[in-house]
Amino acid sequence: MTSNVPSVTIQEVADLAKVSPKTVSRVINNEPLVRADTRARILDAIDQLNYRPNLNARGLASNRSFLMGLFCDRPGDYLSEFQAGAVERCRESSIHLMVEPWDVESPQIENQLDTLLGQLRLEGVILLPPLSDHPLVLNKLHEASIPIVRIAPKHNVSATPSIGIDDYAAARQLTAHLVDLGHRRIGFILGRPNHGATEQRYLGFVDEMRAHNIAVDSKLVQTGNFVFADGLICAERMLRAADPPSAIFASNDDMAAAVISMARKFGLDLPGQLSVTGFDDAPVARMIWPELTTVSQPVAAMARMAADLIIRLEPRRNGWPERIPRHLLDHAMIIRNSTARAARR
Amino acid sequence: MTSNVPSVTIQEVADLAKVSPKTVSRVINNEPLVRADTRARILDAIDQLNYRPNLNARGLASNRSFLMGLFCDRPGDYLSEFQAGAVERCRESSIHLMVEPWDVESPQIENQLDTLLGQLRLEGVILLPPLSDHPLVLNKLHEASIPIVRIAPKHNVSATPSIGIDDYAAARQLTAHLVDLGHRRIGFILGRPNHGATEQRYLGFVDEMRAHNIAVDSKLVQTGNFVFADGLICAERMLRAADPPSAIFASNDDMAAAVISMARKFGLDLPGQLSVTGFDDAPVARMIWPELTTVSQPVAAMARMAADLIIRLEPRRNGWPERIPRHLLDHAMIIRNSTARAARR
DNA sequence: GGCGGAAATGTCAGCGCTGTCAATGGGTGC
């Protein structure tokens, strides 16, 4: 009952192709030393029998798992998209993707990690922020010598490959856009403190402001943790201020949506009395009115690339080179109608 | 280099605990016939050595995989939440969750499924709509005798367990809410045709309307496929009509958001001139203004339950009983401010 | 004390594949 579909084994393929199982194995694993006609004969047999190598057996014999990990903290909206991209690339190499949410705050994380890593040897792990900078996780994976690719980590250069957009440049661009529209008093809502992007986006904002000789009022810099609810609070504080901003730069779209929502409660005319920018181009950016001016990230491409880096590492197995700069993918500033020329005052 | 952390084997544990590997195996697998003190000694040894059984070896020997599948079509927003719930439950039983997106439309799906199922024996699979009703997928899984749990399938009773809320009842409730507010001319936006929920929600709407002797104008019934962009189109058509509705029931929140967005473009006062209801209580429901009146689903609970049903099936292995009614979880109608009393006309 | 039977533990093969190393075969150069 356990398996009413007796699965085809490598032996049967070998018999049919009149070779030894080992040679079939060579073909499966794309090893070079097989004559072309032998290979063809074997592929034929595989096809005829509809043979699929058993991953457990392969894994046991070769100490692999054919599983790639995708570690994230809170599964949020872009996870799905990222995941889809990664799965796509993994499938091309018959690797399966295992998504593992870890709670950064939880004390159990160490034990859970030990369990996972002890149980099977992941081919590699993609780390989403803020896990990209989680010392414990990084350590454990390093100890187990499991290749990793980090998405949007804090530092631009590190011993492990990382992928991201140029958050700093994008933030400057977005800020410049606001300044161009005549805004001088601009509020800023920070993301979660432990995200690399939080820092970069803020730095970009500050530097661009400075470049235009505009002061950044510390009362107009609030922390929203990338969360809608917190965004509401930040927005309220800013709008209630004696000298409220004419524009608010929120570090992601959820918080930008919150700003807009709160602005409505204040009865403001949007974007006339308040310009708002988001970041990420999440689905919500186009679902609210006015639609958000924001920065779009090539999420699927990042995912594919991350998976690809891990898969392509396989052949050399001797680890990554020493210091690798982040793979920078292109972002795009998308101007919609949440930003407009500043009102004369 | 492949593994610089030589892993502890069952043999080492056995040696330390002065028993045979088989007995250790019994403890790992929670088999009953082990004396309490022996078990304790073994658990101790496991702890001391920090032993983690190798999944490949376990799987190979017992023809298992310790992997549960979560199959979905387009990874959408509630996938993340669902996934988190399922992973949580799986972890409790040292099962790992593998999320596999399948493109319902793709002709490759058959081959990809064969590959996956041929490679490893999944412990079970959770099917998200519209995969819950995909004949090919259902068939393949049945042939491979892999237990499945379907989320929100079309029919309420079937040979395999399924989980969902009472979409029909919820839709009636939501419709009644609109009628109570004095709405008579109500538009309806359907979801994707192949979703069970699409049908149920519409039926609930129709029946409740009928119960109040209110006609359903077929011009006010449009198909939006659960997608924001399509929702815009549907909304536009309805609002442009000679005799536009005073309320629109959208089958999910994304489409409801689209209705609101379009209503704004028409310069309507919301909710004064148009009431809108969504469905699902997606994050967007509270991110737009007015906030959506909608129905919330216990997504995480459904996920946990799905995983649980599969895991708990294990012991008896002899398949599911014959005909199983859907496990109905409670929904909740959430009244926010996208719905209001109909304007006098 | 001895016996029967159930409970507890052990033995051993083998799951399906790959790593290691050995064997085979065909071509080259002298």
Next chain:
DNA sequence: GCACCCATTGACAGCGCTGACATTTCCGCC
């Protein structure tokens, strides 16, 4: 024709665990 070499293939053990079955231990009872 022969020695030699390299490209190709095969033999075989064993990865770490569990299933089936064998054996031992324990306990109650006559």
